[in-house]
Amino acid sequence: MIAEVNQGLLPELRLASEHPHHPVTVHSVSAPWQLVGAGNYAAVVEHPEYSGLVVKVYAPGRPGIEAEAEVYRRLGKHPAYSECCYSRVKSGFLILRKLHGTTLYDCLRQGIPVPQKVMQDIDEALAYARRLGLTPHDVHGKNVMMREGRGIVVDVSDFMNPEPCTMWSDLKRAYKLLYPPWLRRIPVPDLLLDVIRRGYRLLKRR
């Protein structure tokens, strides 16, 4: 798989991080590789012959790959986290165990109700990380997932960042205040989600 990444994926992959606070743009992914998702730092892709694994490729110039590999080393095995099977910092990629699920952001977009248990699981997973001396950071709707009613944390890349981060507690507050059960099956339009995301950033002046 590593050879496939080096020879098939990386030479053709065009990634650009136009702004550190907005998702990277993925210009091309060569078949049979497929895009799984994109964050503010990296694109995540998979190959049909290596099911169960994904490759997280950092956009040129985006830092943090060593820290992410280290966080996974510390987390070890835990049901709410992925694992890092291989890292090559110089080439800018990690091979991670694939997590199956829907990000909470996509749950909102699709009107998939998120039960309280999912929030509890994520809370417990973050407490586990804190007990290991990590500092969960940047835990927002695109970095957490739901699978079969359980919560999963997808993105741990900022867990060594010691600056305080209120994203998860804000998300929990919004869940309690703005997410009554009768509203949960109503899909939220992308445009509204983007307005909320930008409004939140302005409010926090990040």
Ligand SMILES: Nc1ncnc2c1ncn2[C@@H]1O[C@H](COP(=O)(O)OP(=O)(O)O)[C@@H](O)[C@H]1O
């Ligand atoms: N291990 C994984 N399994 C499945 N999908 C993943 C995995 N890691 C990331 N993703 C998907 O890729 C997206 C971007 O990955 P993420 O780790 O959040 O990147 P970034 O550090 O750039 O924010 C996530 O929102 C998620 O949809």
Ligand SMILES: [Mg+2]
């Ligand atoms: Mg992310």
